[in-house]
Amino acid sequence: MFELRRLRLLHExxxxxxIAEVAASLSYSPSTVSQQLALLEREAGVALLEPDGRxxxxxxxxxxxAQHAARALELDESARAELTGTPGWEPVRLSAMPTAxxxxxxxxxxxxAERAPELRVEVAELPPEESLFELWARRFDLVIAEQYPGHTRELRDGVEHDLLGEDPIRIVLPRTEHPVPLHELRDRSWVMEPQGTAARQWAVQQCRAAGFEPDVRFEATDLTAHVRLVASGHAVGMLPDLIWGDEPSPLTTAELPGSPVREVFTAVRTGSRRSDGIRAVRAALSDALASHRTAAE
Structure with missing residues (x-):
């Protein structure tokens, strides 16, 4: 019989x-990971690893x-979810994109705190690209992420996405300026998220559709930096409404062509979606987003 913890190391x-990345992810030493994988090889009776340079x-x-290990871990998680009788039985590890x-x-x-005070929720703030990978790797139980129009996130076996709601995206300009259409901003300096992110790819496409290549002079993952660069008159940008919370925007906003929205969704592993704790957290997130949208309107 294979030891489940060793199977997880192989899966990781x-x-x-x-091995170094596996060790860092699970807070083990590399020597411990190597030792446990060697024991798993002995249990299997066949070579599982081979040298590849260093x-x-x-x-x-x-x-x-490793494929069987993924299924075994999913079955174990599903069984634990069904055995859980009350919220809070297991902590929920939540990763959320910054605006969420x-x-x-x-x-x-x-x-x-009112509905399930015994439920422990552990929260980390990470970009969607990293959060969704780590959900798949079992570092988190639930993820809040987004996808832009025409930029659907990668779908992985054993992971399910559920829509929480929609978040409008608008042009942002310094407070002293009046709203203008996108094509009139062709000669301005822009602030956008780093290259390779879905938000950057989408924003650049909006500018190209309006007939110009944006002069992206500033790159920042933190959207607060976007707000400050625009507020100080150094750039213009595109930001989702969720960044303002329940407060009015301190910047001038203008509509983008077609009034686009990004989809805010949760992702969970199939084996754990019936967990009472995960369902309670997701329901609270859905209600919180609905309240935000009502307040914004």
């Missing part, structure tokens, strides 16, 4: 690629067992 190695890689049998972490998560935690 298949996802992350190196590293190791999975053999064909190692890759096959700063607005709807605090409101949801307030709701949960």
């Amino acid at each position: 190695l298949a996802l992350r690629g190196t 590293r190791v890689r999975l053999t064909s049998q190692g890759r096959m067992l 972490a700063e607005t709807i998560v605090p409101a949801a935690l307030t709701l949960l």
Whole structure:
């Protein structure tokens, strides 16, 4: 019989690629990970790893067992979810994109303090790209992420997405300026998120559709930096309404062509979606976002 914790190490190695990254993710030493994988090889009776320069890689049998390990972990998680009788039985590890972490998560935690005070929720703020990978790798139980029109997030086996709501995206300009259409901003300096992010790809496409290539002079992951650069007159940008929380925007806003919205969604592993704790957290997030939208309107 295979030891489930060792199977998880093999699964993590298949996802992350190196023993060092597996060790860092699970707070083990690399020597401990190597030792446990060697024991798993002994249990399997076949070679699971082979040298690859100064590293190791999975053999064909190692890759096959890693696929079985993923299914075993999913079954274990599903069984635990069904055995859980009350909210709070297991902590819920939540990862949220920054705009959600700063607005709807605090409101949801307030709701949960009334509905399920025994439920422990652990929160981390991470970009959607990183959060969704770590959900798949079992670092988190629930993720709040977004996707822009025409930029659907990658779908992974064993992970399900559920729409929480929609978040309008608008042009932002210094407070002293009047709203103008997008095509009139062709000669302005722009602030956008870093290259490679869905938000950056989408924003650039909006400018190209309006007939110009944006002069992206400033890059920042933190949207607060976007707000400050625009407020000080150094740039213009595009921001989602959720960044303002329940407060009015301190900047001038203008509509984008077609009044686009981004979809805010939760992601959860299929095996744990029936967990009472996860369902309670998701319901609170949904109610918090709905309250935000009502207040904004």
